[in-house]
Amino acid sequence: xxxxxxxxxxxxxxxxxxxxxxxxxxxxxxxxxxxxxxxxxxxxxxxxxxxxxxxxxxxxxxxxxxxxxxxxxxxxxxxxxxxxxxxxxxxxxxxxxxxxxxxxxxxxxxxxxxxxxxxxxxxxxxxxxxxxxxxxxxxxxxxxxxxxxxxxxxxxxxxxxxxxxxxxxxxxxxxxxxxxxxxxxxxxxxx
Amino acid sequence: xxxxxxxxxxxxxxxxxxxxxxxxxxxxxxxxxxxxxxxxxxxxxxxxxxxxxxxxxxxxxxxxxxxxxxxxxxxxxxxxxxxxxxxxxxxxxxxxxxxxxxxxxxxxxxxxxxxxxxxxxxxxxxxxxxxxxxxxxxxxxxxxxxxxxxxxxxxxxxxxxxxxxxxxxxxxxxxxxxxxxxxxxxxxxxxxxxxxxxxxxxxxxxxxxxxxxxxxxxxxxxxxxxxxxxxxxxxxxxxxxxxxxxxxxxxxxxxxxxxxxxxxxxxxxxxxxxxxxxxxxxxxxxxxxxxxxxxxxxxxxxxxxxxxxxxxxxxxxxxxxxxxxxxxxxxxxxxxxxxxxxxxxxxxxxxxxxxxxxxxxxxxxxxxxxxxxxxxxxxxxxxxxxxxxxxxxxxxxxxxxxxxxxxxxxxxxxxxxxxxxxxxxxxxxxxxxxxxxxxxxxxxxxxxxxxxxxxxxxxxxxxxxxxxxxxxxxxxxxxxxxxxxxxxxxxxxxxxxxxxxxxxxxx
Numbered sequence: 001x002x003x004x005x006x007x008x009x010x011x012x013x014x015x016x017x018x019x020x021x022x023x024x025x026x027x028x029x030x031x032x033x034x035x036x037x038x039x040x041x042x043x044x045x046x047x048x049x050x051x052x053x054x055x056x057x058x059x060x061x062x063x064x065x066x067x068x069x070x071x072x073x074x075x076x077x078x079x080x081x082x083x084x085x086x087x088x089x090x091x092x093x094x095x096x097x098x099x100x101x102x103x104x105x106x107x108x109x110x111x112x113x114x115x116x117x118x119x120x121x122x123x124x125x126x127x128x129x130x131x132x133x134x135x136x137x138x139x140x141x142x143x144x145x146x147x148x149x150x151x152x153x154x155x156x157x158x159x160x161x162x163x164x165x166x167x168x169x170x171x172x173x174x175x176x177x178x179x180x181x182x183x184x185x186x187x188x189x190x191x
Numbered sequence: 192x193x194x195x196x197x198x199x200x201x202x203x204x205x206x207x208x209x210x211x212x213x214x215x216x217x218x219x220x221x222x223x224x225x226x227x228x229x230x231x232x233x234x235x236x237x238x239x240x241x242x243x244x245x246x247x248x249x250x251x252x253x254x255x256x257x258x259x260x261x262x263x264x265x266x267x268x269x270x271x272x273x274x275x276x277x278x279x280x281x282x283x284x285x286x287x288x289x290x291x292x293x294x295x296x297x298x299x300x301x302x303x304x305x306x307x308x309x310x311x312x313x314x315x316x317x318x319x320x321x322x323x324x325x326x327x328x329x330x331x332x333x334x335x336x337x338x339x340x341x342x343x344x345x346x347x348x349x350x351x352x353x354x355x356x357x358x359x360x361x362x363x364x365x366x367x368x369x370x371x372x373x374x375x376x377x378x379x380x381x382x383x384x385x386x387x388x389x390x391x392x393x394x395x396x397x398x399x400x401x402x403x404x405x406x407x408x409x410x411x412x413x414x415x416x417x418x419x420x421x422x423x424x425x426x427x428x429x430x431x432x433x434x435x436x437x438x439x440x441x442x443x444x445x446x447x448x449x450x451x452x453x454x455x456x457x458x459x460x461x462x463x464x465x466x467x468x469x470x471x472x473x474x475x476x477x478x479x480x481x482x483x484x485x486x487x488x489x490x491x492x493x494x495x496x497x498x499x500x501x502x503x504x505x506x507x508x509x510x511x512x513x514x515x516x517x518x519x520x521x522x523x524x525x526x527x528x529x530x531x532x533x534x535x536x537x538x539x540x541x542x543x544x545x546x547x548x549x550x551x552x553x554x555x556x557x558x559x560x561x562x563x564x565x566x567x568x569x570x571x572x573x574x575x576x577x578x579x580x581x582x583x584x585x586x587x588x589x590x591x592x593x594x595x596x597x598x599x600x601x602x603x604x605x606x607x608x609x610x611x612x613x614x615x616x617x618x619x620x621x622x623x624x625x626x627x628x629x630x631x632x633x634x635x636x637x638x639x640x641x642x643x644x645x646x647x648x649x650x651x652x653x654x655x656x657x658x659x660x661x662x663x664x665x666x667x668x669x670x671x672x673x674x675x676x677x678x679x680x681x682x683x684x685x686x687x688x689x690x691x692x693x694x695x696x697x698x
Binding site: 005006009010013017020024027031035036037054055057058059062063066069070073074076080082090101103104107108110111112115116120127138148149152153156157160166167168171174175178180186187188189190191 | 198242243244245246356359360362363366367369371373376377379380382383384385408410411412415416582585589591592593596599600603605609610612618619624625641645646649650653654657660677687
């Protein structure tokens with residue numbers, strides 16, 4: 001990342017940190033007076049008094065300190081980023097367009113998207129509908145893994161018949177080895 | 192029983208052919224993991240911690256130690272052949288190793304760095320064996336105040352040293368890690384914090400899935416984000432007729448070896464800093480103290496030996512605080528600490544009482560791993576240029592699938608997969624903004640230790656903060672923390688002032 005873009009990112013992240021520290025501070029104050037997160041209406045005056053007297057035992061003590069330190073760091077980062085010329089000038093049409101068209105963002109979305117599909121769709125779906133061999137419990141996971149591996153390899157590989165064939169063979173062997181090696185040989189529970 | 196007797200007894204126990212076979216295979220696996228750019232020692236250990244969870248402890252740590260030692264060495268092979276360090280700890284090796292390969296001396300460079308790695312690991316493990324048992328006795332004198340300061344010192348010093356941009360980012364990383372550690376039930380009162388009503392979060396964020404997320408998933412994304420079509424893989428053979436006699440060359444460079452090994456052990460023992468920094472410091476010091484500094488960068492063996500001895504000696508160094516104080520000295524040691532915890536081995540001062548032979552078992556494993564590294568390195572030297580040609584398009588999706596299994600396997604909990612994914616994406620964006628994963632992970636690991644000991648110390652002192660300055664060891668740590676912070680602030684201001692002067696003169 002170029003230094004000017006890095007400082008812009010720092011500027012945004014500093015704001016995120018400041019907001020996060022405020023959030024943690026507010027939550028910690030809540031935990032200080034009501035450590036077990038009961039309904040506030042049920043918190044008696046005596047327990048609030050107890051919390052103040054025994055402040056050094058409070059589970060909110062460290063989070064309170066951390067929120068203060070994070071606030072300090074967030075402000076320092078904001079100050080450094082601004083001093084080094086960072087401005088909130090990236091919400092222009094061109095810059096948003098450039099971001100949307102960037103290859104890196106596409107890669108991030110594809111990798112995270114395929115992983116999400118694999119975790120939240122393929123594995124549960126195959127486990128539910130393709131558990132065909134009771135003696136080979138790893139079968140649905142193997143199929144889901146094969147689909148995930150093959151699709152990811154095809155997406156990022158060159159689109160030629162040879163490469164697709166390689167991807168198919170590699171995905172099939174890898175999925176088989178993973179399912180057999182971990183699920184059966186090593187008896188590791190598979191998702 | 193003396194330490195030496197215990198060590199010899201562990202050697203006897205480790206002579207089980209199955210343990211040796213596992214150690215051999217895992218060292219080979221480690222070398223391959225280390226050599227392949229994008230896969231690192233930390234990632235390999237994090238993945239295997241999850242995948243070996245059900246294995247007996249003897250086999251688990253044979254696997255993890257083999258991978259650790261192998262991967263730290265393996266990084267140098269791709270650094271020499273590709274000019275891409277397989278692990279960050281081999282980045283300094285590339286400065287000398289690749290020019291040597293370009294001069295047609297790839298085979299000699301690999302031989303020399305292999306021998307340097309073996310010597311470095313050996314000296315590091317020797318230090319581990321000699322220092323760890325007496326240090327556990329010193330650690331017994333630590334009370335809550337010292338533990339709090341030590342853990343805080345660890346997070347802050349790690350943040351200061353490993354940050355590649357602003358030191359502030361290292362500290363922010365440490366604070367983020369500490370905040371993550373605050374999620375879940377606190378150990379003193381059992382009050383659940385920041386769980387947002389999610390019962391899965393009541394037990395806190397699982398360490399291994401978080402580490403898999405931080406170390407594996409960002410690498411998968413990064414591997415696809417950049418094209419490696421143009422990378423040319425050299426062969427591990429000499430193109431010029433040069434007969435390098437490795438051992439006489441190492442004897443000639445004995446000063447550099449001892450100096451780099453001591454740096455490696457020292458830097459390795461600093462919490463969370465680890466092999467990467469050890470290699471750079473060893474290289475830099477070797478250059479500064481060399482009779483021929485002008486040769487550095489052009490392909491000199493001395494410059495290739497220093498970082499390899501340094502980063503491998505850091506393995507032993509990093510394990511010293513991990514075993515004696517439960518404060519890991521490097522990111523791979525941080526993952527190993529997680530592995531120890533899930534196998535119910537509690538590192539720290541009580542280790543010598545609860546598991547008196549464990550330190551010698553680890554030392555024995557590492558000594559054998561040094562010998563295996565030599566054989567495995569010899570076997571893999573030639574085929575490595577073929578292995579390095581493996582396309583990331585085929586490799587990285589497999590790493591992603593293994594990450595999912597590794598994250599799930601420890602607790603059989605689907606929520607842990609989500610943790611790995613969330614931390615993976617977070618880790619990628621933080622990495623883009625130059626936040627190192629090491630202080631964040633160290634913060635997650637040491638968060639509970641800091642929280643528990645901070646409050647315990649205040650309870651003992653009836654709420655008086657003076658306990659942190661009246662106890663000598665605690666005061667020393669506090670003084671180092673303040674010194675580190677003030678020094679970094681002054682350094683940053685000076686750098687900023689220089690930058691301003693440069694900009695003004697440019698205008």
